[in-house]
Amino acid sequence: MEYDIIIIGAGVVGAATARELSRWNLRTAVLEAKDDVACGTTKANSAIVHSGHSTKPGSLMAKYNVRGNLLYKGICDELDVPFVRNTHLMVGFSDDDIPRLQKVYDDGIANGVTGLKMLNHDETLALEPNLNPEIVGSLLAETGGIVCPYELTIALAENANINGVEFFFNSKVTGLKRREDGKYEITLEDGRVFVSRSVLNAAGVHSDTINNFVSERKLKIIPRIGEYWMLDKNYASAFKATIFQVPGPMGKGILVSPTVDGTVLLGPTAKDVEDADDVSTTGEGLKNVLDVARRSWPNIPRGAAITTFAGIRAHLSSHDFVLGEAADSPMFFNAAGIESPGLTSAPAIAEDLAAEIADKLHAKRNDAYRPGRPPVRRFRHMTNEERASAIAENPAFARIICRCETVTEAEIRDAIRRPLGARSVDAVKRRTRAGMGRCQSGFCLPRVMEILSEELGVPIDDVTKFGGESKFIVGELYK
DSSP, rough: OOOEEEEEEEEHHHHHHHHHHHHSSSEEEHHHHHHSSOSSSGGSSSOOESTTTTHHHHHHHHHHHHHHHHHHHHHHHHTTTTOOOOOEEEESSSHHHHHHHHHHHHHHHHTTOOOOOEHHHHHHHHHHHSTTTOOOEEEETTTOOOEEEHHHHHHHHHHHHHHTOOOOOOOOEEEEEEOOOOEEEEEETTEEEEEEEEEEOOOOGGGGHHHHHHSSOOOOOOEEEEEEEEOGGGGGGGOSSEEEOBBBTTBBBEEEEEESSSOOOEOOOOOSSSSSOOOOOOOOHHHHHHHHHHOOOOTHHHHHOOOEEEEEEEEEESOOEEEEEESSOOOOOOEEEEOTTHHHHHHHHHHHHHHHHHHHHTBBBHHHTSSSSSSOGGGSSHHHHHHHHHHHHOGGOOEEEETTTTTHHHHHHHHHSSTTTTOOOHHHHHHHHHTOSSSTTTTTHHHHHHHHHHHTTTOGGBSSSSTTTSSSSOOOOOO
16 A cells, blocks of 8 residues: 555644645555554643743744644634633742742743733632642743643544545554665554655654664653543532642643543653553552642542543653654654643644645645534533434434433444544543543443444444453353
8 A cells, every 4th residue: 555645643743744734635644553543642641732831942842832822722613622721820839939930931931922920829819719828829821721632633633534534543563664766665563564655753652663763863762651630520610720830850740620521630740661551550659649739729629539540751851842854764754752742732743744744745735625524513512402403303312321421322323433433432432421421431331332333233242442352341151
């Protein structure tokens, strides 16, 4: 199979760049090792759209953070993805923190960030009364926001797909070489071979491996794990803003943040690990999250947690993005070391990479490009009149499958039938929120499995949590 451009990795940067490349007349493919988009770093992060004040002036992180922030509302409006400029507050707890907050403010001004304000104790508590009253002041970032990272990535990929981009899941790259004719030959774990005039490396924590296949400028990704708590929707009103503490040497620290879905997020930790695929949580790490988060929110309610999880970040010692064509490998492009603020930066990174790739391939504009994606009908957001109309049109809207999140059978079937539709329980969850509520799929899982079995035409024994051998049913006790 031969293409003009192959993207390795279907995280937010890979999907965003695929969407931008679909604006050009190019044969484009995306290879993803997992069974769906957004299964790596994109799946498990802080869901923050940063303003750009915490990035080093002059860095690629600073450039793309600020530009990406400006692009978010337009992209989310077009793709019908929830996005809220909820503002961000970085709080200080002692007089020694004030100069550090001032330094972050100064960096933000140097980066071109607007809407930054230094606030005193009273001004801060007037905005967020549930904060620790011992705080001495804060830095307000009015352009800070929150988004659902996997819903955004799904939307970007759907838009790319309806404009001709092909996605190949369960397609782990194990080999890459540049042939004598200048084209790249990509070998997959299952033996399939792809050929492309150009390659974009957007492989997240494995982007060093992909780069090092072809470039003498070797990269070394340091996997950095972050652990989180998720709190119930009953506490959604605790904070409007995302609450940061003064950052430390390992990153922006442990935050308290509302989400666009109404839950509250605590975390992450930051610990360098060897295994780039190990996203297990630890008692020590989760205790640390609570201990530090209580400094911002002393009254974190007992029994509020509904789940814990961890994500991996692709950290480079240079602590900056590696973007663009490799100097010694023509037509091989990197998007490596994409850690925070990678989610915020993704739309801007995608614009520049797609323009660079299209120029090098002498591509022409795709006049048939279609913006947007098929409508997403969320029953939980409908008015009673809209619900009645939806049920009259499709009785499956009357059958609630997930009680916690008010997700209907109609939504689950649509999630499976859509472009790049769900093929596993977790993929349904990311598209509909079925299973993300208080009971964590204790009620809805069997019915979601039945619907997947019916829609995919496979035995229910073959339905998986996240592809591969992650089957729920592994045998029978009685016959």
